[in-house]
Amino acid sequence: MSELKLIPQHGGYRKLKSFQVAQLCYDITVRFCSRYIDKFSRTRDQMIQAARSGVQNIAEGSQASATSKKTELKLTQVARASLEELKLDYEDFLRQRGLAQWDRENPLRQALIDRRCQTADQVAAWVMEVAKRSGNGGQDREPSTESTTSTLSTRIYPELSANAALVLLAVACSLLDRQVERLAQDFATEGGFTERLYRVRTAHRRKQKQS
Numbered sequence: 559m560s561e562l563k564l565i566p567q568h569g570g571y572r573k574l575k576s577f578q579v580a581q582l583c584y585d586i587t588v589r590f591c592s593r594y595i596d597k598f599s600r601t602r603d604q605m606i607q608a609a610r611s612g613v614q615n616i617a618e619g620s621q622a623s624a625t626s627k628k629t630e631l632k633l634t635q636v637a638r639a640s641l642e643e644l645k646l647d648y649e650d651f652l653r654q655r656g657l658a659q660w661d662r663e664n665p666l667r668q669a670l671i672d673r674r675c676q677t678a679d680q681v682a683a684w685v686m687e688v689a690k691r692s693g694n695g696g697q698d699r700e701p702s703t704e705s706t707t708s709t710l711s712t713r714i715y716p717e718l719s720a721n722a723a724l725v726l727l728a729v730a731c732s733l734l735d736r737q738v739e740r741l742a743q744d745f746a747t748e749g750g751f752t753e754r755l756y757r758v759r760t761a762h763r764r765k766q767k768q769s
Contacts, residue, residue: 571620576733583730584609585678586723594716605647611640631741638734645727648720657717670725685718
């Protein structure tokens with residue numbers, strides 16, 4: 559039987575799929591805001607901060623798990639809430655500009671997920687591929703208006719980019735929902751630091767008596 563540790567293994571957040579996708583969303587958001595959101599707009603700062611908050615709180619929660627499962631759970635929920643806020647900003651961007659938001663059945667959603675992009679550059683390359691197919695009368699559904707050279711940059715690219723971000727945010731939020739559920743179950747069954755401290759002390763006293 560392995561020895562019960564007071565401070566369990568913790569951290570390792572870089573290996574979490576939720577962290578990886580959230581970080582990708584952050585990188586995409588920084589690029590998106592630089593290209594499509596006015597630099598003097600509060601929305602720009604809010605979107606970048608929300609994206610950053612999602613990443614940072616996952617990392618902080620993972621580190622905090624050493625001494626507080628409750629804090630880990632709370633910070634993971636904060637990360638989830640930050641990404642939900644960011645989703646609303648992207649939805650607002652589309653709605654306010656008369657651009658289409660993809661429905662759940664849109665094949666481009668699954669196409670992007672299946673691409674398994676690891677970097678913002680890879681997402682940007684996918685957006686360019688889809689935009690060019692749409693502009694040349696390809697099989698992809700045209701985003702919202704007839705394609706011309708000018709509309710590629712003024713409508714199609716921003717529409718595709720915002721929807722791509724929404725798809726990846728949906729993936730990140732789904733992963734965080736499952737992560738929060740698992741953390742809540744672990745906390746309910748195993749308790750937190752106080753309960754672990756009690757078990758460690760009990761085991762130590764029992765070992766002393768035996769020796």
